[in-house]
Structures are given as C-alpha cells and as structure tokens.
Amino acid sequence: MNCSKNQDRSRLLNKINENSFTVNDILLYLDTHPHDQKALSYYQEAVSCRKNLMAEYARTYGPLTVDDASMDTSTVWNWMDQPFPWEKEGV
Amino acid sequence: MWNYEKRLQYPVNITTPNAKAAQYIMSQYGGPDGEIGASLRYLSQRFTMPNRMATAVLNDIGTEELAHLEMVSTIVHQLTRDLTMEEIEKYGLGAYYIDHTVGIWPQAAGGIPFNACEFQSKGDPITDLFEDLAAEQKARATYDNILRVVGNTPEIANPIRFLRAREVVHFQRFGEALRSIQENLDAKNFYAFNPSFDNPCTASCKECNS
Numbered sequence: 001m002n003c004s005k006n007q008d009r010s011r012l013l014n015k016i017n018e019n020s021f022t023v024n025d026i027l028l029y030l031d032t033h034p035h036d037q038k039a040l041s042y043y044q045e046a047v048s049c050r051k052n053l054m055a056e057y058a059r060t061y062g063p064l065t066v067d068d069a070s071m072d073t074s075t076v077w078n079w080m081d082q083p084f085p086w087e088k089e090g091v
Numbered sequence: 092m093w094n095y096e097k098r099l100q101y102p103v104n105i106t107t108p109n110a111k112a113a114q115y116i117m118s119q120y121g122g123p124d125g126e127i128g129a130s131l132r133y134l135s136q137r138f139t140m141p142n143r144m145a146t147a148v149l150n151d152i153g154t155e156e157l158a159h160l161e162m163v164s165t166i167v168h169q170l171t172r173d174l175t176m177e178e179i180e181k182y183g184l185g186a187y188y189i190d191h192t193v194g195i196w197p198q199a200a201g202g203i204p205f206n207a208c209e210f211q212s213k214g215d216p217i218t219d220l221f222e223d224l225a226a227e228q229k230a231r232a233t234y235d236n237i238l239r240v241v242g243n244t245p246e247i248a249n250p251i252r253f254l255r256a257r258e259v260v261h262f263q264r265f266g267e268a269l270r271s272i273q274e275n276l277d278a279k280n281f282y283a284f285n286p287s288f289d290n291p292c293t294a295s296c297k298e299c300n301s
Contacts (some may be wrong), residue, residue: 017102024100024155028260031147032267064097085099086165 009061016053016064022046093154100158101253105169105246110182112241113170114200117187119237119254120163121197121205124229126254130156132210132226136219141286142275145216145268149223152261159254164195166250215285220269224262231258 026043033039058068062082072078083089119125133153140146171184171193179188186202197205211222234255241247273281 013098014102017098017100020096020098021100025260027151028148028155028264031151032144032264032271034144065094067094082097085097085161086103086168 012053012057012060016050016057019046019050019053023050093157099162099165100155101162101250103162103165103169103250105166107244107246108173108178109170109241109244109247110174110178110184112244112247113167114183114187115237115240116163116170116247116251117167117198118200119230119233120160120167120195122199122203122233123209124226124233125197125199125205125209126156126160126163126230127197127205128210129153129226129230130160131207132212133223135210135212136223139214139219139287140216140268140272142271144271145220148264148268152264155257155261159257162250162254166247168193168195170247214287216272216287217269217281220265220272223265224269227258227262227265231255231262234258 023043023046026039026046030036030039030043054064054068055071057064058071062072062078063069064082066079069077069079121127130153133149133156137146137149137153140149174184174193179185179193187196187198190196199205210226211219213219213222234251237251238248238255241251272286276286277283
C-alpha cells in the first residue's frame with residue numbers, strides 16, 4: 001500500500017479510492033470469515049492507511065467528510081468548495 | 092445511519108456524451124435489476140435475518156449498493172450533460188427528455204418507472220437470500236449486456252466492469268450468509284419453520300451468538 005506524501009490532488013484521491021475499496025471489500029469478507037487472522041491484519045493495515053490519506057487530503061485540499069471539515073481553521077464553511085464527484089472538476 | 096464521502100467508490104470521468112448509452116445504462120439506476128432496487132432490497136430484508144452474520148452482510152452490501160447507484164447516476168449524468176437537442180432526438184432519448192430534460196430519474200431502459208415491486212422482502216431468510224443471489228446474477232447479466240454495447244469505450248466500460256465484478260463478490264457473500272443460516276437449521280428439513288417468525292431467535296439472542 002502506498003501511503004507516501006505530496007501527491008497531486010487526483011493522485012491522492014485515487015489512492016484514497018483504492019484504499020477505501022480495500023476496506024470495503026475486506027469488510028464483506030470479514031463479515032463471513034470473522035476469524036481469519038491474515039484478513040484481520042490486512043484490514044488493520046488498509047484502514048490506517050486510509051485514515052492517513054483522508055487526513056492528508058483534508059489538510060491539503062479540503063474535507064471529503066464532515067468530520068474532516070474540522071481540520072480547516074478558516075472562518076468560512078469550506079465543504080461546498082469541494083467539487084461533487086460527478087462534476088468535471090471532481091475527478 | 093450513514094455518513095457521506097464526497098467521492099465515488101470508483102471514479103467516473105466520461106468526456107464524450109452518448110444518448111444511446113445513457114438510455115441503456117439508466118436501467119441499472121432504476122430498472123428491474125438496478126442499484127436502487129438492490130440497495131432497498133438488502134436494507135429492507137436485514138431487519139428479519141436470524142443471525143448477525145447474515146444481518147451484517149445485508150447491511151454492508153446494501154450500503155455499498157448506495158455507492159453503486161451514485162456511480163450509475165453519475166455515468167448517466169455525464170453521458171447526457173453536453174448533448175445537443177439534435178443528438179437527443181436522433182439517438183432515442185427524446186421521450187425521456189420530454190418528461191425529465193436530462194435530469195436523473197429512475198426508470199428501466201424501456202421507460203418503465205422504478206417500482207418497489209421490482210424487489211421482494213419476504214420475512215423468510217432462506218427465501219430472501221435466494222432472492223438476493225438471483226438479484227446479483229441478474230444485475231451481472233445486465234452489466235454483461237451493457238458491456239456488449241459499450242465495451243469498446245473505456246471511459247464508459249471501465250466503471251461498468253467494476254460494478255459487474257462487485258455483483259460476483261456479493262453473490263459469493265450471500266452464499267456464505269445463506270450457509271450460516273442453514274447450518275443452524277435441521278439439515279433434514281430446512282423449511283420446517285421460518286426461523287424469523289415461528290421460532291424467532293434474533294440477532295440479539297445471546298445463545299445464538301455464543
């Protein structure tokens with residue numbers, strides 16, 4: 001998994017998408033294989049990578065979730081500065 | 092409860108509008124085997140699952156389907172957002188345009204509006220999980236049909252291939268959830284009673300989860 005810093009916006013968003021997908025998929029697997037130790041450690045690794053990438057994105061470009069909106073210290077609500085993902089600027 | 096993330100589960104970036112592809116692909120938004128039906132089917136059925144594994148599978152797949160309906164509606168939006176009036180008429184989107192302009196509205200490729208009758212919630216876990224297994228295969232077959240039409244256009248086909256692959260994974264997980272329920276029933280007669288109604292041993296039953 002690639003957690004490296006200083007990527008441009010769309011590369012960082014792609015990394016977030018990849019890591020989030022890993023979390024989505026391993027979640028479904030763990031639902032039906034709750035004792036699989038290899039899957040559990042894979043989950044731990046993916047989830048911590050995802051958290052770091054989401055925080056890096058919020059600090060650099062703005063929040064993708066309402067929780068991450070708190071990282072911005074400006075005096076203006078910045079949620080709507082982020083494009084919605086179907087916009088031309090959203091990819 | 093859900094939290095929104097301002098991103099798609101898999102990126103969609105369609106640069107060339109295509110009225111005909113939009114008309115076909117909108118079926119996976121509001122059609123008989125589309126993502127709205129999938130999400131509401133699982134999120135409705137989860138209340139009467141007899142064990143927590145099956146409840147979790149329905150809950151978590153139903154949640155992922157919400158992300159899929161956002162992807163499909165993004166595809167339709169991007170395929171229609173820069174169409175000319177001439178293209179709309181020439182490539183078969185005229186009737187849709189009259190009622191919805193190029194807004195997103197849930198209907199099948201043939202124009203039939205979304206209807207809750209397109210999915211079942213029977214309150215019987217074996218019945219419901221077989222319904223879900225079939226639903227995943229029907230959606231997979233629809234994506235195969237779509238890919239035969241748009242397979243040569245990567246910017247449309249790639250997100251469709253992602254969605255198709257998820258149907259296969261979900262089919263696998265529903266099979267495992269069904270097995271978890273059948274293992275707790277009498278193998279000589281799985282249908283002796285409805286474990287969600289006649290002998291309600293619910294997900295919060297301590298003995299069942301020990």
